Amino acid sequence: MTKEEILEMSRRENKGKDIADIESSKRGVWAGWIVVISLSILLSLYDYFSGAKIPFEMLSALSTGLAVVFFIKFSMLKKIHELIVALIYSSLAVLLFILWITL
CATH class of the missing domain: 4.10.860 (DNA Excision Repair, Uvrb; Chain A)
Structure with missing residues (x-):
């Protein structure tokens, strides 16, 4: 494959989207999941140690x-x-x- 063919294939796969936009969206979603999971674990531990139902x-x-x-x-x-x-x-x-x- 030539460099031009690889670039053309990449453009088709990304459907005209900006690669930086795609990557920032992926990182944002991943960071959001980490925050949600961390907060959920902390709240669950608080509930457990305060005697509330898990x-x-x-x-x-x-x-x-x-x-x-x-x-x-x-x-x-x-x-x-x-x-x-x-x-x-x-x-x-x-x-x-x-x-x-x-x-």
Whole structure:
């Protein structure tokens, strides 16, 4: 492949979008997830130590969201690591959902 063919293929894949815009959106979404998960963990720990019920439904929803993120990454990158992480988060989501129903 020539340099021009590679550039043309890249333009078609990005559909005319600015690469910096795409990357900043990806980083923004990832940073947002980190903040949401960190805050959820802190609030769950506070609830646990203050004697309140652990919010299993919230933790299950977050785990489901993370599983979806890694399933999408796996479908795009085809890396087995992404699939393993997605399956771990899926299992955690199911476990937390069961705990929410039973407790």
